[in-house]
Amino acid sequence: MNAATQAMLEKARRFLPNGTLGNISDEILLSRGRGSRVWDSDDREYIDYLLGSGPMLLGHAHPEVLQAVREQLEEGLTFFALNEKAILLAEQIVDAVPCAEKVRFTSSGTEATLYALRVARAATGREKILKFEGGYHGMHDYSLMSLRPPRASDYPKPIPDSRGIPRGVEQSVLVAPFNDLDLAASLIEDHRADLAAVIVEPLQRILPPAPGFLEGLREVTSAHDVALIFDEIVTGFRLALGGAQAYYGVVPDITTLGKVIGGGFPLAAVAGSARYMAEFDASLSDSALVQIGTLSGNPVAAAAGLAAIRVLKRSGTYERLHEISKAIGSALKSAASDLGIAAHVVGEGPAFDLVFADEPPKNYAEVLASDSQLAARFAKGLRSHGVLKDSKFYVSTAHTESDVEATAIAASKALTDITR
Ligand SMILES: Cc1ncc(COP(=O)(O)O)c(C=O)c1O
Known part of the structure; x- marks a missing residue:
């Protein structure tokens, strides 16, 4: 050295x-x-x-990402206000990702999963979420539950991964082992009156879904009007242009994207069906979710993401x-x-x-x-x-x-x- x-x-x-x-x-x-x-x-x-x-x-x-970024740098670094690059990136996401009808940008994946859970709670009027042991959804309090427990959890009780998380959070998170559809389905049924969402990485870290696992989650969540959230911050635009939901052929209600869509800059997103995304729409309701971010939809990040997607779309x-x-x-x-x-x-x-x-x-x-x-x-x-x-x-x-x-x-x- x-x-x-x-x-x-x-x-x-x-x-x-x-x-x-x-x-x-x-x-x-x-x-x-x-x-x-x-x-x-x-x-x-x-x-x-x-x-x-x-x-x-x-x-x-x-080179094509660098060129797009250089051009945007000359035009302005950030506006807070609506800008063309962010709109065009949202269009590309809606075109490519099966569940995406609308997009709300954030700066990090952690924020995206936090808001996806909030949207699900607002739309269903319920509070609990179910996540899978070992599933990574960023660093907020709800996601740091049984991410890296030192031993298998006492399902569905989560093990907090960090100090500093309020005890109350544990009471609103259920945990199940990935790829065990029977256990997940019975938890969803038992808790259906309180359950807002199931959040899952469709490819959990490196673990592929067992045949029928994602399909089964889709079926049981639909049956009880529980939101199914695919966290595609890793798999989005990586497994396929349409992410894991296109690759595995199972369409969630809400998805979170990050990493690739910012082309190397801080940018992430919540996307989903019109029904759930309407929760963000202040023109539809006086009680729409409050969600603001200084750099949300930053034009430099959006320009880099757009250039990356343009290259990825080549045959x-x-x-x-x-x-x-x-x-x-x-x-x-x-x-x-x-x-x-x-x-x-x-x-x-x-x-x-x-x-x-x-x-x-x-x-x-x-x-x-x-x-x-x-x-x-x-x-x-x-x-x-x-x-x-x-x-x-x-x-x-x-x-x-x-x-x-x-x-x-x-x-x-x-x-x-x-x-x-
Ligand atoms: C599946 C998944 N969700 C959420 C996140 C959090 O994203 P960020 O690091 O941008 O907050 C990550 C980050 O690696 C991730 O892999």
């Missing part, structure tokens, strides 16, 4: 709690990115599967993205099997991980039972061999065959180091 990097990390420790932004804790200072690669402040190059935690679906510094994009993702997954799996290590590639298309377990996990409890220490050592080993990942592999349209080959070599070396 060079002296300038060391000095900067010392400064980080002085001015930032834990010397970090709260995201990745390990010491790494990234200074630039291009395509599928990033460089740290020592000018070490990495194949990047972190991708800014997902937004960089086109890779870093995509063959998603086919290539899924193909290259599959090749990377197979390379990781082979590296493990060649060394006799029990591991499985778990995920969907361009969002997956190598899980060290005898069987692929189907829910949070099974993820908890996998070898997380080996996974952490593998991620660290990959980094020392020039591959950057955090809790999963995010793949971009900029990754190439040569990235696949280099990843395979790095994975073999990292796993060899571990097993030595």
Whole structure:
């Protein structure tokens, strides 16, 4: 590590709690990115599967996104008022995402899921929500319930993930294990008089939905007029242009989007059917939801998102993205099997991980039972061999065959180091 990097990390420790932004804790200072690669402040190059935690679906510094941003910068950075780029982005979202009839922009995914839950409560007049153990919906009080519990929850009682959350929040959140339709359905039926919404990541972190799980949730929520919310902040525009709801063919009432739609800038959204989105409409009711954000629909972020979507819409994009993702997954799996290590590639298309377990996990409890220490050592080993990942592999349209080959070599070396 060079002296300038060391000095900067010392400064980080002085001015930032834990010397970090709260995201990745390990010491790494990234200074630039291009395509599928990033460089740290020592000018070490990495194949990047972190991708800014997902937004960089086109890779870093995509020329068409940069051009759109440059043009918008000349016109103005933010207006608070209605602006053309935000309207055009809303149009693209409504065109692409099956459940979206209207869109309300926010700056972060955390805000988007908070408002999605509020909309559901307002529309149904009920207060409780059901979420799934291990499901990530940002950092607000309702989402930090059984996100990363140290043990399986005593369903449906949630385990708060953080100090500082009022006790009352626990009473309005129910928790169920992902992929157990019978248990979720019976909780929905038992609590139907108080239940406003079921919120789910259709691909929970890396766990694909079991056949019939999302369809079953759709059926039972519709039967009891409970709002079904798909949190598509990861999967939106990543699994397919229409997100997981298009990919799996199950349409929720409300969805949350983030990451890709801001093209690398802070932007997220709540979108949904006209019935639910009417809750935001002050022209329809004196008691419409209050929701304001200084940077909501920021034109620079919207211009970047629009440019990203324009590129993603080109024919063959998603086919290539899924193909290259599959090749990377197979390379990781082979590296493990060649060394006799029990591991499985778990995920969907361009969002997956190598899980060290005898069987692929189907829910949070099974993820908890996998070898997380080996996974952490593998991620660290990959980094020392020039591959950057955090809790999963995010793949971009900029990754190439040569990235696949280099990843395979790095994975073999990292796993060899571990097993030595
Ligand atoms: C599924 C999901 N929901 C919500 C969020 C929160 O988004 P943000 O970090 O923009 O607040 C994330 C962030 O990773 C996410 O993956």
